[in-house]
Amino acid sequence: MSVDRLATAQATVDSPEADTLAARLFASGIDRRRFLKYCAIVTGVLALPPTFAPRVASALEKSKPPTMVWLEFQDCAGDSESLLRARNPSVADLILDTVSLDYHETIMAAAGHQAEAARDAAVARGGHIVVVEGSIPLGAGGGYCTIGGQSAEQILRNAAKGAAAIINVGTCSAYGGIPAASPNPTKAVAVGDIITDVPIVNLPGCPVNVDNLTATVVHFLTFGGMPALDDKGRPLFAYGQRIHDNCPRRGHFDAGQFVVNWGDEGHRNGYCLYRMGCKGPSTFHNCPTLRWNGATSWPIGAGHGCVGCSEPAFWDDLTPIYDRLPHVAAAGLDATAEKLGLFVVGATAVGFGAHGIGKIVQNKLSERGEHGGDDSGEHGGEPQPVGAAPDGAPTSPPADGNNSPGRTS
Amino acid sequence: MSRIVVDPITRIEGHLRIEAQVDGGKVRDAWSSTTMWRGIEEIIAGRDPRDAWFFAQRICGVCTTVHALASVRAVEDALGMEPPLNARLIRELIAAAQYVHDHVVHFYHLHALDWVDVTSALKGDPAKTSAVAMSLSNYPRSSATVFAGVKERLAAFVQRGRLGPFANAYWGHPAYQLSPEVNLLAVSHYLDALDFQRDFARVQAILGGKNPHPQTYVVGGTALPVDPKGEYALNDNGMEDIRQLLTKGLNFVQQAYIPDLVAIAKAYPEWTTIGGGLTNYMAFGDFTETPFKQGHPAAGGVLPGGLVRNRNLAAVQDVDPSKIAEYIKHSWFRYDGGEDKALRPFEGETHAHYTGPKPPFEYLDVNGKYTWLKAPRYDELAVEVGPLARMIVGYARGNTQIKASVDGALKELGAPVTALYSTLGRTLSRGLETEILAKHSLVLLDRLQANIRSGDLKTHDNRLWDPKTWPAHAQGVGFHEAPRGALSHWIVIEDQKVKNYQAVVPSTWNGSPRDAKGQRGAYEAALIGTPVAKPAQPLEILRTVHSFDPCMACAAHVLDADGNPVVEVKVQ
Numbered sequence: 001m002s003v004d005r006l007a008t009a010q011a012t013v014d015s016p017e018a019d020t021l022a023a024r025l026f027a028s029g030i031d032r033r034r035f036l037k038y039c040a041i042v043t044g045v046l047a048l049p050p051t052f053a054p055r056v057a058s059a060l061e062k063s064k065p066p067t068m069v070w071l072e073f074q075d076c077a078g079d080s081e082s083l084l085r086a087r088n089p090s091v092a093d094l095i096l097d098t099v100s101l102d103y104h105e106t107i108m109a110a111a112g113h114q115a116e117a118a119r120d121a122a123v124a125r126g127g128h129i130v131v132v133e134g135s136i137p138l139g140a141g142g143g144y145c146t147i148g149g150q151s152a153e154q155i156l157r158n159a160a161k162g163a164a165a166i167i168n169v170g171t172c173s174a175y176g177g178i179p180a181a182s183p184n185p186t187k188a189v190a191v192g193d194i195i196t197d198v199p200i201v202n203l204p205g206c207p208v209n210v211d212n213l214t215a216t217v218v219h220f221l222t223f224g225g226m227p228a229l230d231d232k233g234r235p236l237f238a239y240g241q242r243i244h245d246n247c248p249r250r251g252h253f254d255a256g257q258f259v260v261n262w263g264d265e266g267h268r269n270g271y272c273l274y275r276m277g278c279k280g281p282s283t284f285h286n287c288p289t290l291r292w293n294g295a296t297s298w299p300i301g302a303g304h305g306c307v308g309c310s311e312p313a314f315w316d317d318l319t320p321i322y323d324r325l326p327h328v329a330a331a332g333l334d335a336t337a338e339k340l341g342l343f344v345v346g347a348t349a350v351g352f353g354a355h356g357i358g359k360i361v362q363n364k365l366s367e368r369g370e371h372g373g374d375d376s377g378e379h380g381g382e383p384q385p386v387g388a389a390p391d392g393a394p395t396s397p398p399a400d401g402n403n404s405p406g407r408t409s
Numbered sequence: 410m411s412r413i414v415v416d417p418i419t420r421i422e423g424h425l426r427i428e429a430q431v432d433g434g435k436v437r438d439a440w441s442s443t444t445m446w447r448g449i450e451e452i453i454a455g456r457d458p459r460d461a462w463f464f465a466q467r468i469c470g471v472c473t474t475v476h477a478l479a480s481v482r483a484v485e486d487a488l489g490m491e492p493p494l495n496a497r498l499i500r501e502l503i504a505a506a507q508y509v510h511d512h513v514v515h516f517y518h519l520h521a522l523d524w525v526d527v528t529s530a531l532k533g534d535p536a537k538t539s540a541v542a543m544s545l546s547n548y549p550r551s552s553a554t555v556f557a558g559v560k561e562r563l564a565a566f567v568q569r570g571r572l573g574p575f576a577n578a579y580w581g582h583p584a585y586q587l588s589p590e591v592n593l594l595a596v597s598h599y600l601d602a603l604d605f606q607r608d609f610a611r612v613q614a615i616l617g618g619k620n621p622h623p624q625t626y627v628v629g630g631t632a633l634p635v636d637p638k639g640e641y642a643l644n645d646n647g648m649e650d651i652r653q654l655l656t657k658g659l660n661f662v663q664q665a666y667i668p669d670l671v672a673i674a675k676a677y678p679e680w681t682t683i684g685g686g687l688t689n690y691m692a693f694g695d696f697t698e699t700p701f702k703q704g705h706p707a708a709g710g711v712l713p714g715g716l717v718r719n720r721n722l723a724a725v726q727d728v729d730p731s732k733i734a735e736y737i738k739h740s741w742f743r744y745d746g747g748e749d750k751a752l753r754p755f756e757g758e759t760h761a762h763y764t765g766p767k768p769p770f771e772y773l774d775v776n777g778k779y780t781w782l783k784a785p786r787y788d789e790l791a792v793e794v795g796p797l798a799r800m801i802v803g804y805a806r807g808n809t810q811i812k813a814s815v816d817g818a819l820k821e822l823g824a825p826v827t828a829l830y831s832t833l834g835r836t837l838s839r840g841l842e843t844e845i846l847a848k849h850s851l852v853l854l855d856r857l858q859a860n861i862r863s864g865d866l867k868t869h870d871n872r873l874w875d876p877k878t879w880p881a882h883a884q885g886v887g888f889h890e891a892p893r894g895a896l897s898h899w900i901v902i903e904d905q906k907v908k909n910y911q912a913v914v915p916s917t918w919n920g921s922p923r924d925a926k927g928q929r930g931a932y933e934a935a936l937i938g939t940p941v942a943k944p945a946q947p948l949e950i951l952r953t954v955h956s957f958d959p960c961m962a963c964a965a966h967v968l969d970a971d972g973n974p975v976v977e978v979k980v981q
Contacts, residue, residue, distance in 0.1 A: 065571075074447050076962045077422045078470020081621040084514070085607050092603045096562075100571045105419045109522045109578035111951055112415040118577045137447075143741070143763035144781075145445040147424055148416045151768040178452065178467045185448030185761065207470055207621050262627055262869035268634040270641025292619035296611045302618030302625055303642070304632035307463065315464075320457040322627075 021098060021221065022061035041088045045215040045290060046227070047237040059222035065097065066220070067128040069119055069159055070104040073145050073152040074179045074188055075134025078207035079170040080106045086210045087294050099129075099217065105147075116148050119159070126162030129220070130198075131213075132173040132191050135180055139187035156194060165226055166191060166200045169213055171309060174202035174233065181315035192233065201226045202233035206309035211290055212238040232312060234284070243280035243306050246288040249273065267303060277322035278305030285310040410437070412772065413947055416444070418954055420519040422471040423961025425920065427932070427950060428775060431941050436950065439929075439936035441920050442773055443965045446741075446761065446781040450910040457876070458484050458902050461910060462626045465898065468912065469963040473621040474507045474613070475891035476912065476963070479898040484628040486703045487885025487902050493867040496630035498857040499616055499643070501696060502651075503623060504889070505850035506612040509658045511892040512796075512843040513609075513666055515958045517602035520836065523952045524673050525595040526585040527575055531564055533593030541590050545672055548664035550601060559597040579946045587676050595673070598665050605661050612654050615647050630869030635861050648858050655854060659847040662840075670840040674822055674833055681824055684832030684953040686935030689790045690717045690798035691918075693728060693897070695890035696849060705730065706888045706895075711810070711849050712842070714890070715802040716787065720830060725805035728787070730886060730897070733913060736784040736924040739777070741765060749925045751786060754899040754911045755884060759783075781965040784921040784930060785913050793931040794894030794918045795957060796839040797829060814841045832935070835956040876905040891915055893960055916964035919957050932957060 022035065039057040043050065072080065086094045095101045101108075102122035103115070110118055122128055134152075137144035142151025150158075160166060168174040168191050179188035192200050203212050216235060219227045227235040244250065252258070253272040260266060260275060274281070283306050291298040300306055308318040416426035424445040430438040453464045462480035469476060478500055485492060492500075535556035542551035566572070579585075587595070610620040616633055617623020625633045636642035674681075693706035694714025701707035706714045706728050715725040734751035737744055743762040744752060752758060764778050773779040784791075792798070803811030804826070818841055819826060828834055873879065884901040894915030901909035921930035929937075932954055939953050 067571075072424075074445060076467050076470035078467070078473065078621045081470050081473065084518075084603065085610055085620065087607060090604060091607060092600050095574060096566055099573075101573045102571075102576065104574060105417050106422065107518065108419050108574040108576075109527070110576065111417065111419040112947070114577040114579075114946075115417055115419050140761070140763035142768045143765050144447075144761075145424065146765075146768045146770075147444065149414075149766075149768055149770040154768060178449065178464065179447040181452045181464075183451065185451050186446065188447070206467065209619075261871045261874070262630055262632060263634050263867060263871075268636045268639050268642045268866065270639075293611050293614035294608075296614035297618050299618035299624040301641075302614075302616065302623075302632065303634050304618060304624045304627070307624070315452075319460055321460045321463055322457070 020061060021063050021065050022057075038088050042215050042218045045088075045211050045237070045286075046219055047240070056218065056222050060218065063221040065100050066164070066217070067122050067125065068099040068101050068104075068131060069122050069128050069163075070101065070131040070133065071155060071159060072105055073132070073134035073136050073156070073173070074186070075170070075172060077106055077133070079133040080104070082169075082207040082210045083213070085293060086214055088211065088214060094214065098214075102128075112148070123159050123161065123163075127164050128162070129217070130159050130163045130166045131169055132156065132166060133169050135172040135176050135188035135190060136194060137179065137186035137188045139185075144186040153194060156191065160195045160198050163198050165220065166195060166198050167213070167216060168192075168200060168202045168204075168233075169208040171204040171206050171312075171314070174204040175312040177206070178315055180313075199226055200233055201229065201235060203238070204232075204234065204310040204312070205285065206307075209238075209287070209290060209292060212286070230284070234310070238286045238290075239284045239310060241284065241286065241289075243283045243285055243288055243300075246286075247280055247300060248288065249300065262303075273300060273303075273305040275324060276305050277320070277324060279308035279311075279314070279318045279325065280306040281325055282318065283308040283311055283314075411944055413941070413944055413950070414772065415947055415950055418951070418959070420522065420951075420955060421959040421961065422469060422963070423959070423965070425954070425959050425961045426773070427936070427954060428773060429936060429941075429947070429950060431944055434940055434942065436936045436939045436941060439933045440773070440775040440779055441782075441922060441930055441932040442780040443782045443920060443961045444780075445961065446965045447962075448761065450912060453907050453910045456907050457905070458487075458900065458907050459628050459874075459876075461900065461907055462628070463624075465910075465912065466622055466626075468914070469960055470621045471511065472507070472891055472893065472960055472963055474503050474623060475889055475896055476898070477623075477626045478504060479887040479889040479891075479896050479912070480900075481626050481628045482887030482889065483885050483898040483900045484887070484902070485885070486887055487883040487900055488628075488873050488879055489703070490629040490870045490873050491700070492630045492870055493865075494860055495635050495857065495865060495868045497700065498853055498860065499625070499631050499633060499635075499868075502850060502853045502857065503613055503616050503625070505696070505846045505853060506609070506655070506658070508846040508892050509662065509843055509850065510606055510609050510613075511958075512839050513602055513661065514606050516666060516670065516836070516840065517599050519958065520955045521595055521599060521673075522578065523948065523955055524585070524677065525587060525592050525599075526580055526582075527563070527578075527592070527596055528567075528580040529585065529587070529589045530592040530596045531560065531567065531589075533560060533589035535560060535593070538590040538593045538597075541672075542594050545668035546664045548668070550597070556593055556597055559600065560593060563596060579948045582946055582948045583942050584940075584948050587673065591672055591676065595669060598669055601665065602661075605657075609654055609658050609661075612651055612658075615651055616643065627869065629871065629874055634868055635866055637861055643861075648854065648861075652851070652854055655847070655850045659844075659851065662844050662847045667840055667844060670837065671818070671821055674837060677833060678822075678824075680833040680952070681822075681828035681831045683939055683949075684835070684935045684956060685830040686937075687791055687793045687929075687931050688718075688720045688830075689787075689792040690720075690801045691715075691728060691787055691792040691794050691895055692799045692802040693888045693890050693895040694802075695888075696846075704886055707890070710890075711845065712799050712890050713803050713806040713808050713811075714895075715806055716792070717798075717801050717805050718790070720801075722801070722805040722826075725802060728895075730888075732788040733897070734786060735913070736786065738784070738925040739779055739922040740783050741778050741781055742783065751789075751925070754886075754897070754913055755901065755909070757899075757909075757911050780922045782917050782921050782930075784924040785918050786924055786928070789926075791921070791924065791928040791930060791934070792918060794915050795835070796842050796892075796894075797835040798894060799842060799890065800838040801829060810845055811841075814845060832939075832953045832956045839958070879905055893958055893963070894918060914963045916957075916960040920959055920961065920964050932959070
């Protein structure tokens with residue numbers, strides 16, 4: 001294959017009908033059994049009943065790999081590193097077959113002008129997914145973060161044009177994160193503070209758990225839209241449940257058995273970390289059930305309290321890390337962690353708790369005529385069809401901006 | 410003369426821009442600029458010093474362990490805490506695993522495509538590739554079937570016309586010199602290494618709950634309890650799991666990484682004479698058997714510390730931390746006392762002072778301030794840090810393991826020791842030390858397992874956990890020899906809060922701009938003389954810059970945490 005041939009191949013962007021995700025996966029040596037297994041795992045991450053796995057598989061077989069443009073601004077590349085830990089599908093399958101990752105500075109071969117040209121070409125085609133890692137500094141006239149001589153804000157605004165959706169990976173792009181922590185030296189803001197006319201999904205965490213990212217992409221491919229979100233713009237499948245409620249140490253909390261010193265007998269026996277500063281009672285994330293690195297472990301599993309890294313402004317609101325929650329969550333409140341958790345949860349839990357997450361997805365299916373039931377009105381958020389439908393026909397993103405949550409704390 | 414701008418420099422961590430003056434097919438001068446800054450140390454100011462590691466860890470998600478380690482060491486140094494043996498071993502085990510993970514990812518995913526032409530791999534013959542692979546090592550995935558599968562996958566990928574991360578690169582550039590078979594071999598191992606690094610990261614997940622950003626550090630020890638039979642502690646099963654992963658790591662390094670590195674190095678002999686740059690090398694050293702003296706770099710560890718001046722291997726010196734100071738003459742900061750003198754870290758001050766062009770812009774004013782990096786200097790010297798510095802310092806120290814490793818590789822390449830002072834020497838050094846650390850990780854695990862089995866379950870020094878036990882004023886420094894080089898965190902604690910926090914970081918040493926005396930930083934110096942066959946496709950510039958494994962989020966930070974307001978400058 002000559003270089004000229006490559007250039008020609010790049011120019012003919014319109015791929016044949018056979019270029020579906022499943023076709024690509026099969027072509028890359030993934031057999032059908034492995035494909036179905038991966039669909040089953042992702043179905044689980046999406047908090048759908050196992051019976052949905054065939055629907056996920058069927059939708060994926062018909063969908064075209066979406067173009068992904070991954071932007072890094074005020075970041076530490078921790079979310080990019082998290083991407084490299086993907087296993088369902090594997091990172092190789094993900095970046096070679098599942099999506100067309102046309103711009104990602106940490107991974108891509110091209111540099112300089114050639115890299116920018118790849119980004120601009122992907123954006124010009126439209127219908128792409130923009131993934132953002134890192135906050136955007138507004139101070140110093142944009143001088144705190146420039147790439148190719150353009151400010152982060154300029155790059156973000158250009159890349160968002162015609163985008164089907166924006167996925168914020170990590171707490172920095174979702175809520176400002178550590179650069180926006182007091183005293184916010186660079187006037188860092190979240191993506192949602194700048195872009196209001198493209199649907200935004202927040203996948204906070206420090207870093208994002210890549211399984212939640214792949215599940216979000218699969219949801220997009222399967223249902224033609226982004227998953228139902230909470231009032232902080234986070235998918236309910238991943239951020240709908242409180243860490244404290246799913247914690248394997250919860251029994252010790254209820255029994256009043258606490259770790260008092262690092263390495264003490266209680267610590268070795270898995271007692272509750274509340275007195276060591278655990279923020280699980282005020283944090284919504286699927287860490288306890290999904291865990292990290294192929295379900296190897298998670299922070300509380302390895303003996304350290306939760307720091308609340310998926311909550312907006314946790315760097316200020318949930319620190320000091322080793323202080324017990326009453327000191328930080330609500331001044332003057334002398335309450336148990338249980339009450340405080342509910343206090344922090346507020347309306348979110350009430351809003352979806354009674355219905356469960358399966359219902360929300362069923363709504364999406366009924367919208368597309370794939371499900372007979374009429375569940376309308378059973379949940380708070382309207383389904384938001386965005387971007388490319390599974391058949392590949394691009395649709396205009398809604399312009400109402402309802403799903404562009406900014407910082408909510 | 411023409412000015413080349415490469416921005417973004419991709420396949421690194423962070424935001425780096427290189428401007429280079431090219432004449433007669435060679436770089437005549439170069440300027441290294443980091444174009445992003447967050448001010449993390451300023452954000453740490455005023456907070457609980459026990460939280461500092463968690464904030465400092467976010468300096469970098471690639472070097473996801475190094476700042477946490479340097480930070481807890483700094484606080485422990487300030488307060489006189491003594492982490493127990495189990496905690497020290499767990500931390501060093503994480504650090505050693507970080508070396509292996511980080512260097513493998515750098516070689517295959519960040520650096521290899523500077524030497525490997527992916528499109529040439531499509532012409533590789535799978536049977537011949539298999540023969541080449543088997544001649545290099547006993548790596549299991551070396552059959553013709555494996556390479557045929559990779560080739561087929563690659564061809565299908567190209568056929569579809571969407572090259573994703575491989576689009577628009579410098580494929581077909583005359584500076585690519587590997588045979589199609591070695592290219593196919595390297596692409597195959599690029600994919601294998603993606604799977605390898607994902608699985609190997611589990612070491613840190615077992616010990617720290619997750620990776621990136623493992624969450625196991627606490628000042629005074631570790632948050633991971635140990636108990637051979639405990640269900641909620643690092644137990645026998647966990648340690649056996651780790652042993653298997655570390656063994657796989659050593660195998661991958663010995664059977665894939667090192668042989669691939671040697672095969673590539675043999676095809677590019679001229680790159681042992683290009684990219685040498687600075688002539689001074691510094692390492693702090695690390696991985697000592699006994700606790701090292703607080704406030705000083707570790708001495709006598711698996712990685713020795715020291716300073717080599719002017720490439721004089723006969724006169725290696727000890728590093729004196731009081732000789733570290735930083736300039737800001739060409740950095741977007743200002744000092745109260747003027748721009749011409751350097752400040753030592755404990756007395757350091759930084760006020761952000763952006764005077765660069767208003768974006769969008771085409772060129773920086775390289776005669777003025779042009780980067781968010783300061784210019785750290787040791788005893789007024791510009792020094793290189795990192796794998797090459799470590800191998801040179803270790804070699805000069807006569808460290809038997811390092812000497813054997815370096816001499817063996819040079820013999821294999823038929824190159825003299827001066828070949829180390831080059832772009833390829835840097836890349837080679839990184840591979841050699843990866844094997845040393847992969848071996849050492851198993852030694853650390855043996856020691857940890859033996860100590861736990863002896864009944865020592867202590868993981869934390871609780872005596873000084875409560876801030877009420879602290880003096881009104883304390884200050885300390887934490888050293889770590891990180892994968893990218895000599896790292897130090899400096900903390901001043903007053904009334905139980907962080908008064909001043911500073912990190913002097915490897916990529917700041919290497920990526921620094923000129924200092925007040927006009928001395929170039931390591932990237933800038935190394936680029937001079939680098940050939941550029943096609944100015945529109947400056948592949949060779951990427952080779953030399955990538956040989957340092959730049960990490961710019963690490964490098965750019967404010968060093969003053971004294972509550973000084975950040976000054977913003979309106980750009981005309």
